[in-house]
Amino acid sequence: DQQVKQNSPSLSVQEGRISILNCDYTNSMFDYFLWYKKYPAEGPTFLISISSIKDKNEDGRFTVFLNKSAKHLSLHIVPSQPGDSAVYFCAARETGNQFYFGTGTSLTVIP
Amino acid sequence: KAGVTQTPRYLIKTRGQQVTLSCSPISGHRSVSWYQQTPGQGLQFLFEYFSETQRNKGNFPGRFSGRQFSNSRSEMNVSTLELGDSALYLCASSLASGGPVEQFFGPGTRLTVL
Numbered sequence: 001d002q003q004v005k006q007n008s009p010s011l012s013v014q015e016g017r018i019s020i021l022n023c024d025y026t027n028s029m030f031d032y033f034l035w036y037k038k039y040p041a042e043g044p045t046f047l048i049s050i051s052s053i054k055d056k057n058e059d060g061r062f063t064v065f066l067n068k069s070a071k072h073l074s075l076h077i078v079p080s081q082p083g084d085s086a087v088y089f090c091a092a093r094e095t096g097n098q099f100y101f102g103t104g105t106s107l108t109v110i111p
Numbered sequence: 112k113a114g115v116t117q118t119p120r121y122l123i124k125t126r127g128q129q130v131t132l133s134c135s136p137i138s139g140h141r142s143v144s145w146y147q148q149t150p151g152q153g154l155q156f157l158f159e160y161f162s163e164t165q166r167n168k169g170n171f172p173g174r175f176s177g178r179q180f181s182n183s184r185s186e187m188n189v190s191t192l193e194l195g196d197s198a199l200y201l202c203a204s205s206l207a208s209g210g211p212v213e214q215f216f217g218p219g220t221r222l223t224v225l
Contacts, residue, residue, distance in 0.1 A: 046213045049213055
């Protein structure tokens, strides 16, 4: 049972534009969320997190939005750069339990 | 500070054999989690160890086991390997277990079962 879903396997965006990656979850008890970026042959790299007491968190070009009522979070990358091309994973957990990961979205930023 | 290290990076085994993978967490991190990544399946949680105790366990058969040592280093073992065990095995460490703390991943061990 996939508790965290990333329904878009891939996304292409022009350099300089905004990239929006989406993630849906089913467990309303999830209270901490992460985004990771993964390049081929490397482990995932932590990008940004958000706890359920917030609805937005920013770090430079990366902003994560959390909509608890819709059980939806999104990652915005502005402006997108070619080096952002990678697979992006969202993850969620309920305090005390394991992280559940989505299947990933492959982002391609076109120069 | 050194990152999470995993050894070996690549491994080829045959069906029926067993394998042991090793993970050294970031210094000071006491929680180690293991994940299996296969194409199209994302990261599937195997288990988490904190202070040498298993805290959480995913839905994998008993052929998959792990342990953590007093220095927080962790090993996972897969016995009686099957072709479907071919995957990237990732280890992640964090300062604490279960709370709002991020996990930091190692580069993974690519296991191929022939």
